Amino acid sequence: MSTVNLEFLESMDEGFNASPCMNCGTCTALCPVEIGPLPRELFRHVMLGLEDKVMDQADTIFSCLLCKMCEVNCPAEVPIAENLRLLRKTINLRVYKLGR
Numbered sequence: 749m750s751t752v753n754l755e756f757l758e759s760m761d762e763g764f765n766a767s768p769c770m771n772c773g774t775c776t777a778l779c780p781v782e783i784g785p786l787p788r789e790l791f792r793h794v795m796l797g798l799e800d801k802v803m804d805q806a807d808t809i810f811s812c813l814l815c816k817m818c819e820v821n822c823p824a825e826v827p828i829a830e831n832l833r834l835l836r837k838t839i840n841l842r843v844y845k846l847g848r
């Protein structure tokens with residue numbers, strides 16, 4: 749069972765913004781590397797503070813090309829690629845203890 753980790757939520761960069769997502773699925777359908785649950789499911793896990801579920805997706809998060817194919821077609825204008833970049837930063841800081 750996943751647990752909410754408020755400290756993980758607080759560690760996310762304040763630039764992370766997925767609230768406008770309406771779960772339409774366009775991003776998943778257009779992703780050239782067929783990154784499955786990204787970004788819609790992943791972003792919900794982040795917003796809920798489910799760190800273990802996010803960390804389970806670390807390999808996928810780092811395999812994103814940051815091509816923005818999803819982002820430019822997102823009807824809610826979610827900054828998808830930037831969110832993924834900020835997630836990488838959080839993972840690096842928390843897991844790999846890399847400096848800013």
Ligand code: SF4
Nearest residue numbers: 769770772773775822
């Ligand atoms: S395209 Fe945008 S609104 Fe649709 S699921 Fe993806 S992030 Fe959410």
Ligand code: SF4
Nearest residue numbers: 779812813815816818
């Ligand atoms: S930015 Fe990442 S998630 Fe979005 S379409 Fe490109 S590879 Fe897929």
